[in-house]
Every structure is written in structure tokens, then in C-alpha cells.
Amino acid sequence: MKALEGIKVLDFTHVQSGPTCTQLLGWFGADVIKVERPGVGDATRKQLVDVPGADSLYFTMLNHNKRSIELNSKDSVGKKILTRLIQECDVLVENFAPGALDRMGFSWENIQEINPRIVMASIKGFGPGKYQDCKVYENVAQCAGGSASTTGFRDGPPLVTGAQIGDSGTGLHLCLGIVTALFQREKTGRGQKVSAAMQDSVLNLTRVKLRDQQRLDKGPLTEYSQFGEGVEFGDSTPRAGNDSGGGQPGRILKCKGWEQDPNAYTYFIIQAAIWKKVCDVIGEPEWKTKEGFVSPPDRLDKLNEVFARIEKWTMTKTKFEVMEICNPHDIPVGPILSMKEISEDEGLFATGTLVKVSHPERGEYISVGNPIKLSDSSVEVTRSPLLGEHTKEILTEVLGYSGDELTDIISSGAVGDVK
Numbered sequence: 390m391k392a393l394e395g396i397k398v399l400d401f402t403h404v405q406s407g408p409t410c411t412q413l414l415g416w417f418g419a420d421v422i423k424v425e426r427p428g429v430g431d432a433t434r435k436q437l438v439d440v441p442g443a444d445s446l447y448f449t450m451l452n453h454n455k456r457s458i459e460l461n462s463k464d465s466v467g468k469k470i471l472t473r474l475i476q477e478c479d480v481l482v483e484n485f486a487p488g489a490l491d492r493m494g495f496s497w498e499n500i501q502e503i504n505p506r507i508v509m510a511s512i513k514g515f516g517p518g519k520y521q522d523c524k525v526y527e528n529v530a531q532c533a534g535g536s537a538s539t540t541g542f543r544d545g546p547p548l549v550t551g552a553q554i555g556d557s558g559t560g561l562h563l564c565l566g567i568v569t570a571l572f573q574r575e576k577t578g579r580g581q582k583v584s585a586a587m588q589d590s591v592l593n594l595t596r597v598k599l600r601d602q603q604r605l606d607k608g609p610l611t612e613y614s615q616f617g618e619g620v621e622f623g624d625s626t627p628r629a630g631n632d633s634g635g636g637q638p639g640r641i642l643k644c645k646g647w648e649q650d651p652n653a654y655t656y657f658i659i660q661a662a663i664w665k666k667v668c669d670v671i672g673e674p675e676w677k678t679k680e681g682f683v684s685p686p687d688r689l690d691k692l693n694e695v696f697a698r699i700e701k702w703t704m705t706k707t708k709f710e711v712m713e714i715c716n717p718h719d720i721p722v723g724p725i726l727s728m729k730e731i732s733e734d735e736g737l738f739a740t741g742t743l744v745k746v747s748h749p750e751r752g753e754y755i756s757v758g759n760p761i762k763l764s765d766s767s768v769e770v771t772r773s774p775l776l777g778e779h780t781k782e783i784l785t786e787v788l789g790y791s792g793d794e795l796t797d798i799i800s801s802g803a804v805g806d807v808k
């Protein structure tokens with residue numbers, strides 16, 4: 390038995406943010422029915438194509454454990470089928486541009502009337518307010534949510550991060566909202582509307598920087614390298630390079646081979662508790678007692694010197710050797726792993742965090758499995774559906790259409806080219 394077994398999800402999502410949410414629901418055992426425009430489907434099917442004629446990795450890696458039905462939701466027959474799906478499903482998830490669902494004739498009010506038990510979950514770029522009508526993509530959310538202004542180096546421009554905190558981050562937030570609403574429905578019998586804005590989700594993930602914004606009103610941020618370097622603070626949280634966010638000085642340092650390998654680096658943190666061990670490991674035992682080096686506040690204006698010395702040591706070791714040497718001393722270090730190294734990591738395959746999936750059009754590929762492990766609800770990652778692969782199955786098995794009615798629906802053109 391899977392945690393969400395019996396829960397039917399009408400998946401009206403596309404691109405990345407919404408599909409990450411419904412993929413999680415699928416992994417937890419829900420029956421996810423992805424509604425796609427006939428003949429077109431989710432735009433990502435044909436974006437960043439690497440195998441001609443096959444669904445792209447962009448699509449396949451975001452749409453595992455789903456069924457696909459082609460349905461024109463602007464056509465009268467399509468609307469009738471969509472209404473039936475809303476009646477049958479427990480959850481409707483969508484991430485259309487603001488107002489798109491209303492324009493189709495399916496406002497939250499109408500949806501509630503059709504099925505008062507349904508949980509309707511929406512992702513938009515912004516919450517209510519002056520930007521509520523904007524279409525939004527990942528990097529816009531990273532910028533508007535405060536992440537970009539606090540990422541990068543002080544003397545460089547704002548930076549976006551490779552982690553898709555705007556899309557996948559919002560999908561995660563929405564997923565939690567949906568499961569919470571289902572839990573509340575157990576008691577009230579009623580569904581509700583769940584909303585997650587990408588700006589809000591990014592801000593939630595960037596909350597330590599809003600913490601620093603308010604601390605700045607009380608004085609300089611002493612744990613930032615900038616303080617030790619004697620550079621004045623402005624009126625907003627600055628970009629902090631690779632400083633650690635929690636007050637313990639940390640940096641990314643070169644390791645052996647950095648001249649050839651762009652990822653031969655390690656993260657290195659010098660927590661107060663392990664400072665003496667760091668001194669021994671790098672060969673500077675006198676720093677343990679040397680004036681100006683003993684306590685963390687003493688060292689704040691010498692962090693560049695300290696890390697330069699540690700780097701002299703890390704450059705004599707590979708990033709993995711640094712880890713092997715430092716771990717037994719509880720010195721927090723972390724190798725900078727490339728995507729190549731990650732995709733070859735047997736340990737990640739063993740836990741199901743990485744999976745190999747077989748696809749009829751593209752063969753075998755690697756994907757990220759469910760990163761959330763439930764001891765009583767195992768996950769089997771199944772391939773993404775082909776466009777409209779389950780149209781007939783959903784019309785007959787889920788909605789109960791048969792005979793002439795089914796024939797009329799299929800010949801109407803509202804459900805694509807049914808095989």
C-alpha cells in the first residue's frame with residue numbers, strides 16, 4: 390500500500406513548477422492524470438530535445454508516475470469531460486498563467502460547485518498584488534524572491550543559482566499544501582484552495598538573508614568576510630560569496646588538480662569547536678595559542694589569511710582526501726561534486742535517489758527519484774507517459790464512458806487522435 394493510494398489527481402500542470410509537485414504525489418501513490426492539449430502536450434516534451442522524435446529529458450524527468458490524457462479544455466465536449474474529471478478527482482493542480490483557468494470557464498467557484506471535496510492547488514509567479522497578472526519563470530522568481538540579490542560576490546552582479554528553487558522549490562511547497570489540505574478534509578469533508586506563489590517560495594528559502602537584513606539595522610554583519618576586510622556595509626544584505634550563512638566562517642577552497650578540473654574544490658568550515666584540530670591538520674599548531682588567532686572574534690579580521698593557509702594545505706590533497714582526513718576530526722568539509730560524479734555515484738542509486746528509467750522512445754536514462762523516503766510507502770519510479778497514451782483508458786476506466794457515447798467523444802476531436 391502506498392501513502393496516497395486511492396487519491397486521484399487531475400494534473401493540469403506544465404513546464405517545471407507544477408509537474409514537480411504532481412510527480413511527488415505520484416511517487417507517494419496517487420493516480421496522477423495529466424491533461425494535455427491534443428497534438429501538442431506539455432511544451433517541455435519538445436524542448437531541449439536530445440533524441441530526435443522522442444520526448445525530451447526535460448519532460449521525462451518531471452513527469453514520472455503519471456498517465457496522460459489529451460483533452461481540449463476549450464471545446465464543449467472537452468469541457469464536459471473535464472467536468473467529469475473534476476467530479477472524480479480529489480485534487481486538481483494547475484500552474485497556468487493567471488486567469489487562464491477562469492477563461493476556460495473553470496474558476497475556483499465553479500470547481501467547488503462541481504466537487505466540494507476537491508482540493509484545488511495553484512502555482513502563480515506572484516501572490517495577490519501589483520504583479521499578480523504576470524507570467525513568471527524560474528529566474529524571475531529567484532530575482533523577485535531575494536535570492537539573486539544575495540547570491541554571488543560583492544564586486545560582481547547578482548547571480549541566479551542552478552538549484553531550481555523557483556520552480557521545483559514552489560512545487561515542493563505546493564505539494565505540502567495539498568497533503569495538508571487532504572488531511573484537513575478528513576475532518577471537515579470539504580476541499581479548499583491551496584496557493585503557492587513562486588516569489589513567496591523563493592523568499593521562504595532565502596529567509597536567512599531577511600534575518601541578516603534586520604540584523605544590519607543593529608550594526609555590521611561581523612561573520613561576513615566583508616567585515617573582516619574592513620569594507621563598509623550598505624543598507625541591504627550584501628552578496629556574501631561563499632561565506633556560510635550560519636555564522637561559522639566557511640569558504641570554497643582549491644584542491645589538488647584544480648588547474649585542470651573546474652570542480653576540484655572543497656567547502657571548508659572552521660567552527661569554533663574544531664579550530665584546534667584544523668590547526669593541527671594544516672600544520673599550524675602554534676595558531677592554537679597565538680594571540681589574535683585563539684577565539685572566533687579574534688580571527689574575524691584574519692579570515693583571508695587563515696583560509697589562504699588552509700587552501701595551501703587543501704591544494705596538496707584531492708577533495709576526497711580532504712574529506713577522509715577531516716571527517717574523523719568532525720571538521721565540516723564537502724567536496725564540490727560535478728553532475729558527472731553524481732550521476733556515477735553508486736550510493737545514490739542504492740538509495741533510489743538516482744534511478745535508471747527505461748523509455749520506449751529514448752531508451753535508458755538516469756533520473757532523480759523521490760528524495761523523500763517513507764518507510765511504509767515504497768516508490769517505484771515508472772516512465773513518463775507518451776502524449777495521450779492513456780486517453781482511452783481514462784475515458785473508459787476512470788470516467789466510465791462506453792458505446793456510442795465513447796465513439797462520439799473520440800470522433801469529436803476533443804481528445805486528440807485516440808489509438
Ligand code: CAO
Pocket residue numbers: 403404405406407424425426427460461462463484485486487488489490492493512513514523524525526527556
Ligand atoms: N486545452 C486547451 N487549451 C489549453 C490546454 C488544453 N488542454 N492547456 C492549456 N491551454 C491554454 C490555456 O488555457 C492558455 O490559453 P489562454 O491564454 O487563451 O487563456 C494557453 O494554453 C497558454 O497557457 P499559459 O498562458 O499558461 O502558457 P504560456 O506558455 O503562455 O505561459 C507560463 C507559461 C509558465 C509562463 C505560465 O503558465 C505561468 O506564468 N504560470 C504560472 C507560473 C509558473 O508556474 N511558472 C513556472 C513555469 S516553469 O519555469
